[in-house]
Amino acid sequence: MIGMDDKVDLDHMGAVMALPPAPLVLVGVADREWKERNIITVGMFNVFSVRPPIIGIGVTTARYSYKLLEENDEFTVNIPGKDLLDKVIACGERSGAETDKFKLAGLTPVKGKRTKAPRIAECLMNIEVKRTQSFEVGDHTWYLGEIKHTDIVQGYDRSQALLYRDGEFWTADRPLRSLRPE
Numbered sequence: 001m002i003g004m005d006d007k008v009d010l011d012h013m014g015a016v017m018a019l020p021p022a023p024l025v026l027v028g029v030a031d032r033e034w035k036e037r038n039i040i041t042v043g044m045f046n047v048f049s050v051r052p053p054i055i056g057i058g059v060t061t062a063r064y065s066y067k068l069l070e071e072n073d074e075f076t077v078n079i080p081g082k083d084l085l086d087k088v089i090a091c092g093e094r095s096g097a098e099t100d101k102f103k104l105a106g107l108t109p110v111k112g113k114r115t116k117a118p119r120i121a122e123c124l125m126n127i128e129v130k131r132t133q134s135f136e137v138g139d140h141t142w143y144l145g146e147i148k149h150t151d152i153v154q155g156y157d158r159s160q161a162l163l164y165r166d167g168e169f170w171t172a173d174r175p176l177r178s179l180r181p182e
């Protein structure tokens with residue numbers, strides 16, 4: 001068993017970077033006229049409420065997607081499988097200000113069922129979100145919203161989803177234990 005004597009000091013940024021990896025998502029955003037569509041890779045993702053289901057993404061003002069998120073209160077959170085890793089990295093390195101990332105990455109935009117935001121066909125899950133609130137925290141603006149509709153691939157396997165922290169891409173292996181009734 002670990003005790004305090006086994007530990008050393010760590011700087012504050014190091015503490016953030018040492019945290020376990022968390023879900024990595026592709027966010028779909030568009031303007032109201034569906035003229036400008038974009039994808040942004042986002043590691044700052046969280047579940048904020050279960051009932052009602054509210055999820056949120058953190059985006060900095062420097063991103064082209066920030067402009068679209070300010071303009072349109074609907075967006076999609078898409079869960080890429082590990083097979084999409086190269087495309088996920090491309091969407092996290094290139095800006096929609098200079099390139100159509102759907103074309104660049106070879107990903108297919110599909111209009112939402114309940115929102116006007118683009119879903120990404122090739123992802124395992126597509127969650128349509130309607131913004132309920134947004135607020136600034138330090139260097140990110142958080143956009144929180146209610147889930148309006150979700151599509152999930154048949155036979156969905158959570159271990160195929162991508163996790164990320166501090167430059168490392170992960171997948172979850174398998175559950176150690178389940179608290180769900182058999």
Ligand SMILES: Cc1cc2nc3c(=O)[nH]c(=O)nc-3n(C[C@H](O)[C@H](O)[C@H](O)COP(=O)(O)O)c2cc1C
Nearest residue numbers: 041042043044059060063064065092093094095096
């Ligand atoms: C693995 C990874 C995770 C990222 N997470 C975030 C994030 O949570 N928030 C954010 O604003 N940018 C994040 N980025 C950076 C944006 O995806 C990147 O700057 C992108 O080019 C912005 O695109 P845009 O200008 O088209 O909006 C991440 C990039 C990578 C590669």
